[in-house]
Amino acid sequence: MTNFLKEPTPFKEEEKKELKLLIKKKALEEKDFPSPFIYKLSLIIIFSLTASIFIQYGVFKSLFFIVIGYFNHQFTFMIYHSRIHASFKEKPSYNLHCREYIAWVHHYVEPKYLVCSEHYRAYLHWKFTLFFPLPTTAFLYLIGFEQYALGVVGSWLFWQTTLAPIHNWYHVKPRYRKRYFSYFEYIWLFLFEKVGLISTKKHYKHHNHGINNLEDAKDFQDAWMPPLIVSLYNNFFRWFQVLYKDGQTNMRTFLKKVILLNYLIGHFLFAYSANIIFKFIN
Ligand SMILES: [Zn+2]
Numbered sequence: 001m002t003n004f005l006k007e008p009t010p011f012k013e014e015e016k017k018e019l020k021l022l023i024k025k026k027a028l029e030e031k032d033f034p035s036p037f038i039y040k041l042s043l044i045i046i047f048s049l050t051a052s053i054f055i056q057y058g059v060f061k062s063l064f065f066i067v068i069g070y071f072n073h074q075f076t077f078m079i080y081h082s083r084i085h086a087s088f089k090e091k092p093s094y095n096l097h098c099r100e101y102i103a104w105v106h107h108y109v110e111p112k113y114l115v116c117s118e119h120y121r122a123y124l125h126w127k128f129t130l131f132f133p134l135p136t137t138a139f140l141y142l143i144g145f146e147q148y149a150l151g152v153v154g155s156w157l158f159w160q161t162t163l164a165p166i167h168n169w170y171h172v173k174p175r176y177r178k179r180y181f182s183y184f185e186y187i188w189l190f191l192f193e194k195v196g197l198i199s200t201k202k203h204y205k206h207h208n209h210g211i212n213n214l215e216d217a218k219d220f221q222d223a224w225m226p227p228l229i230v231s232l233y234n235n236f237f238r239w240f241q242v243l244y245k246d247g248q249t250n251m252r253t254f255l256k257k258v259i260l261l262n263y264l265i266g267h268f269l270f271a272y273s274a275n276i277i278f279k280f281i282n
């Protein structure tokens with residue numbers, strides 16, 4: 001394989017072709033390309049679920065779920081995203097999984113290569129749609145908060161769906177966005193950018209580091225998060241570099257535990273606060 005690292009820009013035509021083929025090959029190997037039908041089906045399921053939150057709990061309680069679900073989802077995203085950056089440090093690029101590899105190319109070779117197809121996004125929806133609701137509902141049942149499962153799971157999936165295309169949004173030039181995104185996606189992403197929930201400008205700051213200073217990666221959120229949380233997480237990521245040892249996977253192993261802890265504590269707190277607030281207002 002061509003050593004892309006030595007010659008990141010300008011990109012030669014053959015290199016571009018080779019890179020595209022490699023991404024496609026890696027994606028196919030890992031079966032990351034389900035049909036667009038699955039993507040549309042998962043959108044229908046998730047938006048119906050969101051509608052049923054409003055039917056089940058009423059407007060006020062549903063808004064609570066949607067707002068807290070946003071922070072729950074985005075914080076989880078930050079941890080997963082930082083884990084991909086830990087992989088960049090701990091794994092040689094040829095050993096990265098498809099998703100990590102595309103992210104690596106996106107960060108350090110050519111940013112436009114994360115503007116990948118609808119099929120790839122479909123993969124994310126499809127996986128989360130299948131695998132997120134059941135364990136989360138089971139967990140909430142175990143801790144006695146099953147009555148909030150629809151709100152917790154539905155709001156998470158709602159944000160997963162509406163925020164999933166934002167990274168593509170950041171890297172598609174504004175004049176091409178109307179053509180690139182579906183009508184509905186364009187409207188909601190345009191509104192998100194207008195109200196400051198997402199910011200193309202801020203996303204470019206995340207790209208302000210290179211292959212030689214991987215530890216300087218920061219701002220792992222894709223959408224707005226309180227500045228205090230962003231800065232605390234940036235500090236955590238810097239501190240956490242002490243775990244790095246050549247040829248080992250300490251950083252990723254540690255983040256795996258953080259992911260599990262965040263899942264358990266985050267969902268417990270979410271359901272617990274719903275329980276307190278809803279009792280208070282009833
Ligand atoms: Zn990144």
Ligand SMILES: [Zn+2]
Pocket residue numbers: 106111114167170171203207
């Ligand atoms: Zn990017």
